[in-house]
Amino acid sequence: MKISCTKEQLNHAVQTVQKALATKTPMPILTGIYLSAFEDKLELQATNYEIGISCIIEATIEEPGTVVISGRYFQELVRKLPGEIIEISSSAEDRTIQITSNQAQFNLLSLPAEEFPVLKKPTSDTVINVKDNILRELIKKTVFACSTDESRPIFTGGLLEINQHEVNMVATNTHRLAIKKDHLGHNTDSIKMIIPAKILNELARIMISDVPMDVTIYCQKNQVSFAFDNIYIISRLIEGQFPDYNKVIPPSFATTITIDTHAFMDAVERVSLLARDGDYNIIKLAFKNDCVIITSNNPDIGKACETVTTTVQGNEVEIAFNAKYVTDILKNISSEQLIFSLNTPLSPASIKPIDDETYNYIITPVRTN
Amino acid sequence: MKWTDIIGHKDQVTMLRHMESSRRMPHAVLFAGPKGIGKNLVANVVAASLLCSDQEERPCGRCHSCQQISYGSHPDFLHIAPDGTNIKIEQIRMLQQELSMASFSGQRRVCIIDGAELMTTQAANSLLKVLEDPPGEIVFLLLAANKQMLLTTIISRCMVIAFQPLADELLAQDLMAKGYLPETSEVAARLSSGRMGIALALLEPEGLALRNQALEMILKLMDSKLEAVWHSAGVLEKMERNDILEFIKYVTYILRDILLLVTGQGKQWLFNIDVAEELCEVADMWSERRLVTAIRAVETARRALLANANTRLTSEALLIRIYDLAREV
Numbered sequence A: 001m002k003i004s005c006t007k008e009q010l011n012h013a014v015q016t017v018q019k020a021l022a023t024k025t026p027m028p029i030l031t032g033i034y035l036s037a038f039e040d041k042l043e044l045q046a047t048n049y050e051i052g053i054s055c056i057i058e059a060t061i062e063e064p065g066t067v068v069i070s071g072r073y074f075q076e077l078v079r080k081l082p083g084e085i086i087e088i089s090s091s092a093e094d095r096t097i098q099i100t101s102n103q104a105q106f107n108l109l110s111l112p113a114e115e116f117p118v119l120k121k122p123t124s125d126t127v128i129n130v131k132d133n134i135l136r137e138l139i140k141k142t143v144f145a146c147s148t149d150e151s152r153p154i155f156t157g158g159l160l161e162i163n164q165h166e167v168n169m170v171a172t173n174t175h176r177l178a179i180k181k182d183h184l185g186h187n188t189d190s191i192k193m194i195i196p197a198k199i200l201n202e203l204a205r206i207m208i209s210d211v212p213m214d215v216t217i218y219c220q221k222n223q224v225s226f227a228f229d230n231i232y233i234i235s236r237l238i239e240g241q242f243p244d245y246n247k248v249i250p251p252s253f254a255t256t257i258t259i260d261t262h263a264f265m266d267a268v269e270r271v272s273l274l275a276r277d278g279d280y281n282i283i284k285l286a287f288k289n290d291c292v293i294i295t296s297n298n299p300d301i302g303k304a305c306e307t308v309t310t311t312v313q314g315n316e317v318e319i320a321f322n323a324k325y326v327t328d329i330l331k332n333i334s335s336e337q338l339i340f341s342l343n344t345p346l347s348p349a350s351i352k353p354i355d356d357e358t359y360n361y362i363i364t365p366v367r368t369n
Numbered sequence B: 001m002k003w004t005d006i007i008g009h010k011d012q013v014t015m016l017r018h019m020e021s022s023r024r025m026p027h028a029v030l031f032a033g034p035k036g037i038g039k040n041l042v043a044n045v046v047a048a049s050l051l052c053s054d055q056e057e058r059p060c061g062r063c064h065s066c067q068q069i070s071y072g073s074h075p076d077f078l079h080i081a082p083d084g085t086n087i088k089i090e091q092i093r094m095l096q097q098e099l100s101m102a103s104f105s106g107q108r109r110v111c112i113i114d115g116a117e118l119m120t121t122q123a124a125n126s127l128l129k130v131l132e133d134p135p136g137e138i139v140f141l142l143l144a145a146n147k148q149m150l151l152t153t154i155i156s157r158c159m160v161i162a163f164q165p166l167a168d169e170l171l172a173q174d175l176m177a178k179g180y181l182p183e184t185s186e187v188a189a190r191l192s193s194g195r196m197g198i199a200l201a202l203l204e205p206e207g208l209a210l211r212n213q214a215l216e217m218i219l220k221l222m223d224s225k226l227e228a229v230w231h232s233a234g235v236l237e238k239m240e241r242n243d244i245l246e247f248i249k250y251v252t253y254i255l256r257d258i259l260l261l262v263t264g265q266g267k268q269w270l271f272n273i274d275v276a277e278e279l280c281e282v283a284d285m286w287s288e289r290r291l292v293t294a295i296r297a298v299e300t301a302r303r304a305l306l307a308n309a310n311t312r313l314t315s316e317a318l319l320i321r322i323y324d325l326a327r328e329v
Helices: A007-020 A071-080 A132-145 A197-206 A261-275 A323-332 B010-021 B039-051 B064-071 B089-099 B121-132 B168-177 B182-191 B196-203 B209-223 B227-237 B241-262 B273-283 B288-306 B311-327
Strands: A002-006 A032-038 A041-047 A051-058 A060-063 A065-070 A085-091 A096-101 A104-111 A126-131 A157-172 A176-196 A214-219 A223-228 A231-236 A255-260 A282-288 A291-298 A302-309 A311-314 A317-322 A337-342 A349-353 A359-363 B028-032 B077-080 B109-114 B138-144 B159-162
Touching: A002 A007, A007 A032, A007 A041, A007 A051, A007 A071, A007 A085, A007 A197, A032 A060, A032 A071, A051 A197, A065 A071, A071 A096, A071 A104, A126 A132, A126 A176, A132 A157, A132 A176, A132 A197, A132 A214, A132 A323, A157 A197, A176 A197, A176 A231, A176 A323, A197 A231, A255 A261, A261 A282, A261 A291, A261 A302, A261 A323, A261 A337, A282 A323, A317 A323, A323 A349, A323 A359, B010 B039, B010 B159, B028 B039, B039 B064, B039 B109, B039 B138, B077 B089, B089 B109, B089 B121, B168 B182, B168 B196, B182 B196, B182 B273, B209 B227, B209 B241, B209 B273, B209 B311, B227 B311, B241 B273, B241 B288, B241 B311, B288 B311
Parallel strands: B028 B138, B028 B159, B077 B109, B109 B138
Antiparallel strands: A002 A060, A002 A085, A032 A041, A032 A065, A041 A051, A051 A231, A065 A104, A085 A096, A096 A104, A126 A214, A157 A176, A176 A359, A214 A223, A223 A231, A255 A311, A255 A337, A282 A291, A282 A317, A291 A302, A337 A349, A349 A359
16 A cells, blocks of 8 residues: 555544544454555544444545554554655555655554454445534533443433434433434434444534534444544444333423523532532522522531522422532523423422423432431 | 364264254353363354354354454454453453443354353352343353352353363374374373363473473482472472462372382373383382372372462472382381
C-alpha cells in the first residue's frame, strides 16, 4: 500500500474511529486501526466487537492495499505530525508501515491485516432515515437516565422505538425515566431496539455537523448501524424485553406547579450541597402557598433551606427526591419555565418543559420518616 | 483444528459429534478428567464445530468462522481461564455483561471455562444464574481437573462427560508419529500416566530434569553417608511447592520401579524404562517389605506437604527414613 492524504482529514478520521479501539482485550488485533486504500479513498476502521466505527476519507492512492496499525501509537503520532500532507506506505517483507510528513518519519510494525474482523458496509431490509439533529436531541435528552449497574443490563441502554412517523427514545434506571418523542417526515417500518448507552453517547459526540443531515439507520436482528457523511457506526444490541414504560407515566396529577427553570435549578443545586454526603442524596420539597421550600438535612454537617416562588395548582404536597435525579433533568430543560406534576408524597412525579409536550421525565420519590 | 487431531477419547468424541451433528448439544457440558489429558483440545474442536458455518463437515477449517477461531479473534467464542490462581467474580461479571448483548453473528455462542473448579465460590454462584437461564443460544463448556471441587449446584446444571487417561501404547505411538524418538516417547508416555499434555511437557528440553534429580538423590542416599540427606534437603527447600510435589511423585515412581525389579516382575512394566540399568544395580539393596514401607513414607510426606508442612523438616524426615530403610538388614 502507498498513499498520501492531508493531515487534517486523517487526524479527523483517526480521532473518530479510535473510540472503538479495544483497550483491555485478549485479542491484540482489536487494538489496531485497519487502513484500506482503494479508488482514491482511504477507509479507516476500528472495532472492539461491541462497537465498530468506519470512516472514509479522500486520499491519493499510488498503490492500493490493506494494513493494520497499532491504534494507540498511530493516533498519537498523527496528531503530532508536522506537515500538511502525510504519506503512508507499507512494506510486506519486513511487515512495517512507514509514515512520513515533512522531515518526520516513523516506521511502525504492522499487525496481521488478514486477522482483522473487517466491518461490512451495513445492509438491511429495515432502513430508516432520521435527521442527525433529531437523533442527537433524542440521545442527549434521555440517555443520561440510563443505569450504570451492569447486573441489570437491559437498563444500561436506551430504547429506540420507531412507529410509522413517530420516533421515541426512552431511558430508565428504574428510579427515573426520561422519554423524548419526535416526528419523522415520512412513514417507515416500526422497530424497537435497546442500544447500549455508551454507544449512543459516542454517536452523539461524533454527529457534530452544523447543517442537519440524514442519518441512515440499518436495523438487523442483532445489531444496528448508523451511517452518515463518510462514517458508519455498528453496534451490538442489548437483548431482552424493555418494560412497558407507558405504565410508569401517571395518567393524571393532583398538583401541578409551574416554576422558573434556572431559579429552581440553582436552588436545588445549592441545597443539595449538604445532602450529597448521604447514600440517597435526599432533598425535600414542600409545595404550598405558591412557593416551594427546598430543604436538606445532614445530621453530620448541617441544614439548608431555600424558598423559590412558583404557582401551585391543586393540593399542597411535601415530597423527597434524590437530588441528583432532579438536577440531571433540570440541566436538560431548555425552556424558561417547567411544569412539575405530583400526586402524593410516595407516587411518581413528572417534570417537563412548559412548551414541549414531547419531552417527559418521571421520577420516583424517596421515602423519608 | 479437526476432530481427527484428538488422540483417543473415542467414546467421548463419538458422543459429542453425534450431539453436535444432530443439533442436540446441551447448553452446558462439564468435561471432567485429570490435567493435561486433552479436555481443552476437545473443547476447542467442539466449539469450532458449533460455530462453523459449513453444512457438511464441521469444523471445516476453511470458513470465516473457523479462520477467526484459528486467529483467536472469534467474537462469539468466549474463553475464560484462571486469572492468577482463581477465576474471579469480575471475570464472570464481564461474561454476563458480554452475554447481555446480542451475539455478534446473530447465531449461537460458545463459552469455554477452563479450570472451572478454580472459580471462587462467589464467581461460581454468580455463574449459576446464566448457567440456569442462558440469554440467547449459548453452549457452555466447563473444563475441570477436580470435579469434586466444583459446587454441586454447578455440576447439577451440566451434562458431565468424564475423560480417562489414554493407554500408554496409544500415547507413545502418537508421540512417535509427531516425530519424537521412540525411546524418549516411550518414557514420556509411561511417566505421564496417559496424559498427552504432560507427556509433551516431559519431552521438552529439561522436561525430565526433576525425574533425573529424584533418581540421582535416591542413588546417592544408597551409596553415601548421611551427609547426602542434609545436602538434598537443602536443595528441596529451595524448590517451589509444586515442584517438590512433582519431585516426590517421581521418587514414588522410582521406588515402585525398584519394587517391580525386586519382586522379579521383569522390566516391561517399568515407568522409568530409560534408567532400568541403574535401577537394577540398586535393586539388590532392597527388600519388598522395606520398599513398601518407603513408598508409604513418601506418601505420608506428600500429604504433609499438601497440608502446608515445613518443607525442610518434611524432606529431612523423609530422606532419613529412606536412608535407614535402604540400609536395614
